[in-house]
Amino acid sequence: MRLFSLLKKEFLQFFRDRVLIFILIYAFTVVVYTGGRGISLEVKRFPVIIQDQSNSRASREFIAKIRLPYFKILGFVNSDKELIEWLDRGKASMAIIIPPDFERKLKKGKAKIQVIIDGTMSMTSTMAISYISDITYNYSLEILEYDLYKKNYSIPMTEEKLRVLFNPNVLSTWFMSLLELFNMITMTSLLITAAALIREKEYGTIEQLLITPVKSWEVFLAKIILTIIVISILSLISLFIMVKGVFGVPVRGNIFLFFTVTCIYVFSMASIGIAIATMVNNLPQAMMVIIAILVPMLMISGAWSPPEAMHPVIKYISLLSPMRYFLDFGYGVLLKGNNLEYVWKDILGIILIGILLLIFSALRFRQSFAK
Numbered sequence: 001m002r003l004f005s006l007l008k009k010e011f012l013q014f015f016r017d018r019v020l021i022f023i024l025i026y027a028f029t030v031v032v033y034t035g036g037r038g039i040s041l042e043v044k045r046f047p048v049i050i051q052d053q054s055n056s057r058a059s060r061e062f063i064a065k066i067r068l069p070y071f072k073i074l075g076f077v078n079s080d081k082e083l084i085e086w087l088d089r090g091k092a093s094m095a096i097i098i099p100p101d102f103e104r105k106l107k108k109g110k111a112k113i114q115v116i117i118d119g120t121m122s123m124t125s126t127m128a129i130s131y132i133s134d135i136t137y138n139y140s141l142e143i144l145e146y147d148l149y150k151k152n153y154s155i156p157m158t159e160e161k162l163r164v165l166f167n168p169n170v171l172s173t174w175f176m177s178l179l180e181l182f183n184m185i186t187m188t189s190l191l192i193t194a195a196a197l198i199r200e201k202e203y204g205t206i207e208q209l210l211i212t213p214v215k216s217w218e219v220f221l222a223k224i225i226l227t228i229i230v231i232s233i234l235s236l237i238s239l240f241i242m243v244k245g246v247f248g249v250p251v252r253g254n255i256f257l258f259f260t261v262t263c264i265y266v267f268s269m270a271s272i273g274i275a276i277a278t279m280v281n282n283l284p285q286a287m288m289v290i291i292a293i294l295v296p297m298l299m300i301s302g303a304w305s306p307p308e309a310m311h312p313v314i315k316y317i318s319l320l321s322p323m324r325y326f327l328d329f330g331y332g333v334l335l336k337g338n339n340l341e342y343v344w345k346d347i348l349g350i351i352l353i354g355i356l357l358l359i360f361s362a363l364r365f366r367q368s369f370a371k
Helices: 002-016 018-038 057-065 080-088 102-107 122-150 172-203 205-210 216-246 255-279 283-299 312-320 322-334 340-368
Strands: 046-052 071-076 094-098 114-117
Touching (some): 002 018, 002 172, 018 172, 018 216, 046 057, 046 122, 057 094, 057 102, 094 122, 172 205, 172 255, 172 322, 255 322
Parallel strands (some): 046 094
């Protein structure tokens, strides 16, 4: 009965905090939208300048291959100085130099071009280089096929048949919108519990609360239950309105399974939020600690780099991050439609780490507000 009274108090305090409600709505709508639209893992309208020293039919044919939507030719330059200036000022990210003897050497099978690329954005630059390499290869193959056709020869070829599972059009918006949803679930789970406890510490109401007949574990549990209810509901709303409705991501898996495991994951993250609140004195300090925890957790979660590609030490450290298991679980259930048979290891990882985090935060809470 005392627990229900505490839950009622927590919900009353929550709905009175209009700023926090606005932050949560903003996080599960605007942030998810900007994450899906603002970050692209594809090469689109990559800014290119060209120095065509050949001015031949062959060079014009090659330049015609470099077109939208992948590349956008900003202009043609006539000197190396002008080319370097475009790159140094950041007006262009790639420069293609076609030498004067391009057409003559092309007929001998020895033609070369030079590509200079801005490597500050390494991921996009690497993909742009692969796109240019593919264009160059296909152009060379066209020339070869034409020459053999004139001689009534045929070139032996192997044609690949690609089949992309779970994301047939390889849309980065599917991946990024889900990733941003998972990020918001993680961040807001930390924020709500930490903010609620810190607010009571600042106002002195936590001490008043603990002189009543309620137990410290009841206060602890009430704050976590509030977070689970609020975040799980917001995550489902965002999933169907933003991820599925706006971005068209198909939800193939069991929603009840996703909802249940999300509650367990939020429970784990909320436990960390309680522990953070016991270590700091105010909300700005808590936000700094949350960022310090959240950024490394995201980096080693496997979202940007598979665990197999990580340094061995980082790979084993990532096993301690509940976010790694939650991302694997979320993508597996929502995009692949996996059932319990395929994701039970991820669920087990979330539960085990959640138990450890619960014990740690409960001990911290007891030491700070023992009763």
